[in-house]
Amino acid sequence: MAKVRPYYADGGLSAAFYDEITAADASLAGDVDVYAELAAEGGSVLELGAGSGRVTQALAERGVSVTGVDLSAAMLARAEARRKGLPPEVANRIELRRGDMTALDLKRTFDAVVCPFFTLAHVPAGAAWKNTFATAARHLAPGGLAAFHLPRLEIMRNLPPANPQAPVFDRTLADGRRLVLFVAERTFRDPPAKLDQVLEYVVVDTAGRAVQRSPERLTYWMTEPEPLAAAAGLTLDRPPRELGGAGDIWIFRKA
Ligand SMILES: C[S@@+](CC[C@H](N)C(=O)[O-])C[C@H]1O[C@@H](n2cnc3c(N)ncnc32)[C@H](O)[C@@H]1O
Structure with a gap:
């Protein structure tokens, strides 16, 4: 990655x-x-x-x-x-x-x-x-x-495990490219009530090629x-x- x-x-x-x-x-x-x-x-x-x-x-x-x-x-x-x-x-x-x-x-x-x-x-x-x-x-x-x-908290706790193959978002953008989002990593620890995720953003061109990939870490504390x-x-x-x-x-x- x-x-x-x-x-x-x-x-x-x-x-x-x-x-x-x-x-x-x-x-x-x-x-x-x-x-x-x-x-x-x-x-x-x-x-x-x-x-x-x-x-x-x-x-x-x-x-x-x-x-x-x-x-x-x-x-x-x-x-x-x-x-x-x-x-x-x-x-x-x-x-x-x-x-x-x-x-x-x-x-x-x-x-x-x-x-x-x-x-x-x-x-x-x-x-x-x-x-x-x-x-x-x-x-x-x-x-x-x-x-x-x-x-x-109960939503954070019960989120499904990461599945880097299953998109959680897939939309065609105004310019015809697609934006696809995957949960590459997800852990929840309590205590502290901390949700740690790596979300991978993928931009797919009109020919179906992944032209940009960016895994990004999003952490929530509650x-x-x-x-x-x-x-x-x-x-x-x-x-x-x-x-x-x-x-x-x-x-x-x-x-
Ligand atoms: C989920 S976005 C919310 C944006 C907007 N208020 C909305 O509702 O669409 C969270 C924003 O909080 C900002 N943020 C995170 N920690 C911050 C901090 N310590 N001080 C100021 N902004 C922060 C992030 O940069 C991000 O832009």
């Missing part, structure tokens, strides 16, 4: 094809509606792990000003390209910044903070989660809400979020909202 890159790395295919994969992911249906409820039109949202701007754009289109922060230059480049294609009044509501959600201080507050699509699960459960909850709290006024979409959020002054505001059978959106309020 070719050299394994981290997910969302420069030159990797997980960043290049992030939008194609998420557009086909039914488990995300409706997530933006949940985040949009947290800030009124004209309000402001800080998005932690904004990625290629999927949620950022949708919130800005609803009249919300969004500051999107991400660690990955490749993902931010995609978000910036997306922003440039938007009508100016929407694009002007978006600010993109490179930064680490575990140690971010923008010296201002927002009406809400959102951390979509398992972004918190990308960092180790423990100090990194606690520090991310502290980042959310630091950017909220008292009473402000923070939403974290987290995976379900734990009970309430105690770590509480340490940052965030208390659960309502029961977690189930999303697509794969995860829940946890909404916390700053005391």
Whole structure:
């Protein structure tokens, strides 16, 4: 197997094809509606792990000003390209910044903070989660809400073993090539509740030749979020909202 890159790395295919994969992911249906409820039109949202701007754009289109922060230059480049294609009044509501959600201080507050699509699960459960909850709290006024979409532990635990021969995604792209995705490696250990996967992205040309291959490592950590959020002054505001059978959106309020 070719050299394994981290997910969302420069030159990797997980960043290049992030939008194609998420557009086909039914488990995300409706997530933006949940985040949009947290800030009124004209309000402001800080998005932690904004990625290629999927949620950022949708919130800005609803009249919300969004500051999107991400660690990955490749993902931010995609978000910036997306922003440039938007009508100016929407694009002007978006600010993109490179930064680490575990140690971010923008010296201002927002009406809400959102951390979509398992972004918190990308960092180790423990100090990194606690520090991310502290980042959310630091950017909220008292009473402000923070939403974290987290995976379900029982789903992570019960995923089938890797099968490098069986595609888990196979779609024809707009230019006629195919994008095929395989799970090359998958382990789940508990404790710590850690899912480690190598996903192999393969681009197949119109003649059926594999012209690009990129194995990329995606790791998720999961734990009970309430105690770590509480340490940052965030208390659960309502029961977690189930999303697509794969995860829940946890909404916390700053005391
Ligand atoms: C699954 S994507 C979510 C992107 C977007 N919010 C969405 O919902 O489509 C997770 C993103 O979190 C980013 N990320 C991971 N760890 C991060 C960190 N410590 N600080 C900021 N961003 C991080 C990754 O680079 C990636 O773009």
